[in-house]
Amino acid sequence: MNIDIADYKGQKIVAISGEIDMYSSPELREQMMVLIKKKISPLFVDFKGVSYIDSSGIATFVEGLKCMKRYGGRLQFFGIPLGIMEIFRFSKLDRVFEIYGNIDDAINS
Amino acid sequence: MKDSIIIAIPSHPKYLSVVRAVTGKMGELCDIDESGIEDMKLAVDEACTNVIKHAYKGDVSRKIVLKYKITRKAFKVSIEDSGIKARIDLLKGRNLNEIRPGGLGIHLIRRVFDVLAFDEREKNGNRLVLIKYLKGKK
Numbered sequence: 001m002n003i004d005i006a007d008y009k010g011q012k013i014v015a016i017s018g019e020i021d022m023y024s025s026p027e028l029r030e031q032m033m034v035l036i037k038k039k040i041s042p043l044f045v046d047f048k049g050v051s052y053i054d055s056s057g058i059a060t061f062v063e064g065l066k067c068m069k070r071y072g073g074r075l076q077f078f079g080i081p082l083g084i085m086e087i088f089r090f091s092k093l094d095r096v097f098e099i100y101g102n103i104d105d106a107i108n109s
Numbered sequence: 110m111k112d113s114i115i116i117a118i119p120s121h122p123k124y125l126s127v128v129r130a131v132t133g134k135m136g137e138l139c140d141i142d143e144s145g146i147e148d149m150k151l152a153v154d155e156a157c158t159n160v161i162k163h164a165y166k167g168d169v170s171r172k173i174v175l176k177y178k179i180t181r182k183a184f185k186v187s188i189e190d191s192g193i194k195a196r197i198d199l200l201k202g203r204n205l206n207e208i209r210p211g212g213l214g215i216h217l218i219r220r221v222f223d224v225l226a227f228d229e230r231e232k233n234g235n236r237l238v239l240i241k242y243l244k245g246k247k
Contacts, residue, residue: 022158023122052129052147054154055213083147090220091213092205 002049003031011107012040017049020057029060036064041073044106048079053087065097074098076106112138113178120161120190121169125154128175132186135177139184139243145221149184149241152221155214156188156237164192164235184241191234195227 001024004015012035020028035043045061065075078100080088088094100106116131118124129150136146157173165171174189205216218225224240 019126021122021125021154022161023125052151054125054151054158055217056158058213083144087151087217091216 001027003028005031005035008044008103009107011042011044013044013046013103015046015049017051019052020050020060021052021054022056025056025060028057029063032060032064033067036067036073039071039073041068041071042076042106043068043073044103045075045077046079046103047077047081047084050081050084053084058087058091058093061097062093076100076109078103078106111178111180113176115174115176117172117174118157119169120165120171120173122158122161125157128157129154131175131177135179135186136184139179141184141243148221152218152239153186153188155217156239159195159214160188160190160192160235160237164190164195166193168192182243184243186239187228188237188239189234195235195237 001016001018001020006013006015014032014035016028018024032043061075068075076098079102080099085094085099088097088099098106098109100109112135114131114135116127118127132150132153133146136149141149153175157175160173161167161169171190171192176187176189178185201215218239221241222239223242224238226238228236228238
């Protein structure tokens, strides 16, 4: 897994690539928590390069969202591949996370 | 057709990618489609993750043994550990309407496998048996 944090039109984007599993999710959690402690909002997550996610990865995002909600923050996802979207739907988390097709749709929401 | 392999991995999360790779290759031998293989890789990964988290309480120096067996009718994998006996309530998972971290893995296993059962004959540790029936196979 690789995490790249970039600025786009003045917004923070966390672009993830590779596999998010029990091994890699602690690093994701650590990097997200740095941004969440700074109360960044909205926080955009680019899933285009994600090839795999398991329940550990999903739990990391659920925890992140819960932390952000304490300060009214928004966690927005975009570019989720079909197979991963199916997991979000199955776990009913597509109703919990803000999910968009691309970064501009997310920013304009 | 009857294929079987056994692999043993240390209970370190870095080896989950190895489990996924082996599961994927075994799925290919059954002619399971790409989407089905991805689901199986996730399910077996979740089973091993549960072993590391619950049976071994995060101890990464233990051993997990996976036994794959393919017959004409089924894809079977058993996951064996020598850790703490699994509690039956762990097989239920959380209510999917209840949004919180954790408790999702078991649902991701049940979503794929037709049979999920602990072999109660194991006196020490656990032996989780997962079976997926290969529909349309003779």
